Amino acid sequence: MRFVRKTHYNQDIQLFKHNGQRFWYGLLAVFVLSAPLWLDRFYLGELSLVFIYAIAGIGLMLLVGYTGLVSLGHAAFLAIGAYTHAYLLGSGWPFPAAIIGAASLTAFVGIIVAIPALRMTGIYLAIATLAFAVIVEQVLTHWQSVTGGYRGMLVPDAELFGLDLTTPVIFYFLCLLMLTISLLVALNLLRSSSGRAMVAVRDSEVSAQSMGIHIASTKRMAFAISAGFTGLAGALFAHKIGYLSPDAFTLLTSIQLLLMVVVGGLGSLHGVIFGAIFIGLLPQGIALLRDVVPPAIAQIPGIEPGIFGLILVLFLIYEPLGMYGRWQKIRLFFEEFPLYRKATYKRQKSYLRTERLR
Amino acid sequence: MLAADNIAVSFGGIKAVKDVSFNVERGEVFSIIGPNGAGKTTIFNLISRIYDVDHGSVTFDDKDITNVPTHAIAELGIARTFQNTELFERETVLKNLLIGCHIHRKTNLLKDLLFLPSVRVQELEFRRAVEEVIDLLDLQSYRDKVIGNLPYGVRKMVEVARALCLKPKLLLLDEPSSGLNPEETEDLSFWLEDIKEDLGITVIMVEHDMNLVSRASDRVMALTDGALITIGTPAEVQNHPEVLRAFLGD
Numbered sequence: 001m002r003f004v005r006k007t008h009y010n011q012d013i014q015l016f017k018h019n020g021q022r023f024w025y026g027l028l029a030v031f032v033l034s035a036p037l038w039l040d041r042f043y044l045g046e047l048s049l050v051f052i053y054a055i056a057g058i059g060l061m062l063l064v065g066y067t068g069l070v071s072l073g074h075a076a077f078l079a080i081g082a083y084t085h086a087y088l089l090g091s092g093w094p095f096p097a098a099i100i101g102a103a104s105l106t107a108f109v110g111i112i113v114a115i116p117a118l119r120m121t122g123i124y125l126a127i128a129t130l131a132f133a134v135i136v137e138q139v140l141t142h143w144q145s146v147t148g149g150y151r152g153m154l155v156p157d158a159e160l161f162g163l164d165l166t167t168p169v170i171f172y173f174l175c176l177l178m179l180t181i182s183l184l185v186a187l188n189l190l191r192s193s194s195g196r197a198m199v200a201v202r203d204s205e206v207s208a209q210s211m212g213i214h215i216a217s218t219k220r221m222a223f224a225i226s227a228g229f230t231g232l233a234g235a236l237f238a239h240k241i242g243y244l245s246p247d248a249f250t251l252l253t254s255i256q257l258l259l260m261v262v263v264g265g266l267g268s269l270h271g272v273i274f275g276a277i278f279i280g281l282l283p284q285g286i287a288l289l290r291d292v293v294p295p296a297i298a299q300i301p302g303i304e305p306g307i308f309g310l311i312l313v314l315f316l317i318y319e320p321l322g323m324y325g326r327w328q329k330i331r332l333f334f335e336e337f338p339l340y341r342k343a344t345y346k347r348q349k350s351y352l353r354t355e356r357l358r
Numbered sequence: 359m360l361a362a363d364n365i366a367v368s369f370g371g372i373k374a375v376k377d378v379s380f381n382v383e384r385g386e387v388f389s390i391i392g393p394n395g396a397g398k399t400t401i402f403n404l405i406s407r408i409y410d411v412d413h414g415s416v417t418f419d420d421k422d423i424t425n426v427p428t429h430a431i432a433e434l435g436i437a438r439t440f441q442n443t444e445l446f447e448r449e450t451v452l453k454n455l456l457i458g459c460h461i462h463r464k465t466n467l468l469k470d471l472l473f474l475p476s477v478r479v480q481e482l483e484f485r486r487a488v489e490e491v492i493d494l495l496d497l498q499s500y501r502d503k504v505i506g507n508l509p510y511g512v513r514k515m516v517e518v519a520r521a522l523c524l525k526p527k528l529l530l531l532d533e534p535s536s537g538l539n540p541e542e543t544e545d546l547s548f549w550l551e552d553i554k555e556d557l558g559i560t561v562i563m564v565e566h567d568m569n570l571v572s573r574a575s576d577r578v579m580a581l582t583d584g585a586l587i588t589i590g591t592p593a594e595v596q597n598h599p600e601v602l603r604a605f606l607g608d
Contacts, residue, residue, distance in 0.1 A: 009482050188473035192469075192473065193459070193463045193465065194466075194470040194471075196453060196456055199448075199453070200446055200460075207440060210406055210408075210431065210437070211432055211524065212433050212460055215429070221467060225471075
């Protein structure tokens with residue numbers, strides 16, 4: 001068990017709480033920075049994809065996990081980011097300007113989506129955002145002069161300071177850099193009053209209001225930031241897939257993104273990373289399994305979405321806090337090793353309204 | 359300090375508050391009593407602008423607040439607690455109290471995203487302010503506990519603490535002693551005195567515990583069925599025949 005002796009308020013604010021964290025995150029940094037040296041090019045690409053998913057996941061987590069607004073339309077923000085980025089690059093913008101433009105435009109669209117969404121919560125909001133995603137999909141197929149319609153759109157090759165971004169190693173480091181920046185920005189948000197306002201809106205709107213928090217502008221802000229991150233991820237995603245067409249951004253993509261934050265663990269940034277690894281690497285894991293299990297099982301059609309669904313259901317039943325929740329329990333078990341109490345995380349029935357968690 | 363002039367509100371056919379007028383003087387503890395459904399909490403919701411009044415007006419510090427938006431009430435210096443606690447359940451006590459500091463922020467979203475030095479300075483200030491409130495209400499041992507795991511009595515006190523973090527001029531307490539044991543209620547009456555004397559905050563409270571009311575409050579207002587019966591000292595109100603009838607029946 002670790003006890004942190006606090007002597008200054010700064011210790012609550014800083015990103016690393018103690019030397020143990022510094023050590024483990026340092027080790028993680030060494031791992032991801034050295035990955036190109038020992039990892040196969042194919043898996044390096046998959047890892048880049050995990051990073052891209054994680055950036056989109058940060059956006060969705062800020063909205064769903066921290067502000068309590070469900071969105072089934074995040075594939076649309078991903079698409080807007082991707083198409084805008086490709087279009088701007090095609091019009092001759094340099095890479096940094098194009099990616100910032102893509103993220104800003106997506107954030108702006110987020111604000112517009114937030115206007116009708118302000119009055120809705122829960123399932124109604126999910127349906128409204130779903131409708132938004134359908135609209136965007138239609139626009140992508142019919143606005144042929146910009147998006148190329150069903151034929152799709154080639155993402156132009158890009159350069160950054162003379163480095164060719166189509167090289168897997170360079171692209172890997174670009175994704176890593178963007179993910180690191182996104183995580184830092186999200187952490188900054190969450191440890192300051194803007195982020196706390198979001199949490200307040202999630203847990204109790206009426207008391208957030210009487211604390212002087214403007215509900216509508218907080219929700220708008222959450223939508224804008226969430227869409228901005230997802231748009232950034234979309235821009236990187238465009239480079240990753242190389243060729244944009246509307247069927248890359250369907251309802252299934254939105255559901256996959258939502259699955260990522262739920263399986264990872266709602267309400268934690270660790271959860272985003274866990275969820276992104278899960279979503280990004282599971283198809284590869286299933287492909288590997290196919291080679292091992294008997295052909296009769298391996299050839300079952302639709303086994304991949306089936307396994308996705310099964311895992312989601314199992315998580316909802318046994319671990320609503322997701323992979324991060326499970327990780328916390330395992331960590332506590334080792335921290336308190338011989339003294340771990342089995343009932344620590346036992347779920348209790350709550351009878352008073354105030355004891356129930358939404 | 360706070361004046362309600364002929365305020366009334368009805369929900370459908372039910373007149374929840376009927377033309378009630380009262381004045382709250384600076385620095386006093388003003389209690390509202392009455393049987394269930396008398397309209398006590400509704401009056402709180404009218405003052406804190408969660409409901410709109412049908413007619414009448416509310417003035418605070420000589421400013422008409424009848425049409426001020428809900429979120430602006432806190433900035434004027436009015437803080438409140440809720441009957442069944444409305445805390446941010448999945449966060450720690452510390453974070454709940456920091457949310458209470460929200461109206462004192464001087465940074466904006468962009469500064470927050472970059473965590474500029476000014477944000478850090480502000481965070482340190484907030485933490486200092488929060489610790490003072492924690493010390494006042496003896497919440498040290500719960501600082502890092504998640505609200506969802508705390509007993510009811512502690513949650514009530516955390517809610518008072520969160521309201522104090524707003525540094526209000528007027529504090530509205532909705533049944534602060536409900537769900538507290540006798541010992542905690544005793545503590546509460548001392549804290550009420552501290553809040554009034556040391557922090558100079560005016561308090562309006564809705565309360566059922568007549569012991570606490572008569573010990574802590576300067577003046578009492580009795581309501582029944584949304585109508586005012588009388589306003590006076592605790593002793594006067596307790597012996598008022600109409601009040602006795604409202605509480606005990608004929």
